[in-house]
Amino acid sequence: MMDWTDRHCRYLHRLLSGQTLLYTEMVTAPALVRGGALHLLEHSPEEQPLALQLGGSDPGELAEAARLGVQAGYGEINLNCGCPSDRVQSGTFGAVLMKDPARVSECVAAMRLAVDAEITVKCRIGVDDQDPETVLPEFLSRIIAAGCERVTIHARKAWLQGLSPKENRDIPPLDYDLVYRMKQLFPNLHISINGGITSLTQACGFLDGGLDGVMIGRAAYHQPADILSRADTEVFGDPGGSSAEDAVRAMLPYMEAHLAGGGRLHQVTRHMLGLFAGRPGARGWRRALSEGAHRQGAGPELVEQALEALLALAADPQPV
Numbered sequence: 001m002m003d004w005t006d007r008h009c010r011y012l013h014r015l016l017s018g019q020t021l022l023y024t025e026m027v028t029a030p031a032l033v034r035g036g037a038l039h040l041l042e043h044s045p046e047e048q049p050l051a052l053q054l055g056g057s058d059p060g061e062l063a064e065a066a067r068l069g070v071q072a073g074y075g076e077i078n079l080n081c082g083c084p085s086d087r088v089q090s091g092t093f094g095a096v097l098m099k100d101p102a103r104v105s106e107c108v109a110a111m112r113l114a115v116d117a118e119i120t121v122k123c124r125i126g127v128d129d130q131d132p133e134t135v136l137p138e139f140l141s142r143i144i145a146a147g148c149e150r151v152t153i154h155a156r157k158a159w160l161q162g163l164s165p166k167e168n169r170d171i172p173p174l175d176y177d178l179v180y181r182m183k184q185l186f187p188n189l190h191i192s193i194n195g196g197i198t199s200l201t202q203a204c205g206f207l208d209g210g211l212d213g214v215m216i217g218r219a220a221y222h223q224p225a226d227i228l229s230r231a232d233t234e235v236f237g238d239p240g241g242s243s244a245e246d247a248v249r250a251m252l253p254y255m256e257a258h259l260a261g262g263g264r265l266h267q268v269t270r271h272m273l274g275l276f277a278g279r280p281g282a283r284g285w286r287r288a289l290s291e292g293a294h295r296q297g298a299g300p301e302l303v304e305q306a307l308e309a310l311l312a313l314a315a316d317p318q319p320v
């Protein structure tokens with residue numbers, strides 16, 4: 001998620017869940033290929049399994065960006081056909097590509113030829129006045145023909161004029177039934193559903209209903225422990241996955257290394273504010289991190305102390 005997630009966030013999320021698939025925020029092919037911004041691909045091997053999401057609409061450029069991504073160690077390359085921001089539309093990529101399935105299929109085919117990694121697509125159900133019932137099956141059959149075997153569908157339209165990107169994640173109505181119908185039409189396509197999913201119970205409902213995957217964005221960011229810590233057991237039937245406390249402890253050496261490399265503490269801790277959401281002491285934890293981590297010289301001991309304070313409160317919820 002652009003401006004929200006980064007490698008530090010993914011490192012934390014991977015500690016919480018060993019099984020879920022993590023995605024980068026959208027990285028544009030022009031930035032990589034024309035701008036040489038290879039630092040955008042940096043990540044730790046511990047973040048795997050990890051997909052790189054690309055933005056772009058030029059098949060040759062996307063093929064080259066996919067090559068760079070695979071060289072950098074990504075196991076999946078995902079093409080963004082869902083982002084509605086103006087910045088993105090002016091470069092003719094993101095959600096506006098829902099209007100040009102022929103171009104999307106050329107892009108998918110070019111990336112498939114260029115790399116061995118799986119090429120996947122994230123899309124909307126349509127844009128503007130398109131009729132999703134006709135547009136989405138056409139879009140999916142084109143990308144399948146080009147070699148895409150896995151897609152994530154954000155189950156609402158994007159309105160390219162008049163709504164901000166934020167409004168475009170809330171206002172156009174969700175149509176989960178349409179995603180189920182796509183699964184019936186394309187039974188061999190691996191379909192993940194996305195949009196407005198806020199709990200694992202809801203996620204399991206979609207899987208029980210016959211969909212192949214569930215992508216959770218905002219809820220996983222804001223309440224990472226609720227979603228990610230429990231995902232390994234509840235969704236994958238695997239005992240892995242760390243508690244929020246254990247993840248905080250495991251983050252301490254990571255923070256140390258980040259500071260030693262010239263980074264600042266808040267760059268890591270900003271992703272940890274919601275770790276204890278809904279638990280006693282959550283407010284104090286959030287405050288200690290958001291106020292303290294920006295201070296010059298702030299180090300992991302701040303985080304350790306905030307954790308101890310939270311655990312002490314949990315052990316004795318009625319402090320004097």
Ligand SMILES: Cc1cc2nc3c(=O)[nH]c(=O)nc-3n(C[C@H](O)[C@H](O)[C@H](O)COP(=O)(O)O)c2cc1C
Nearest residue numbers: 001002004025026122154169195196197216217218
């Ligand atoms: C701040 C922010 C940035 C986002 N950036 C991206 C992005 O880079 N690529 C992408 O495919 N979706 C992006 N999204 C959309 C989410 O991936 C997701 O499709 C959307 O939020 C709906 O899912 P949710 O209700 O689970 O959050 C972003 C969402 C937010 C809130």
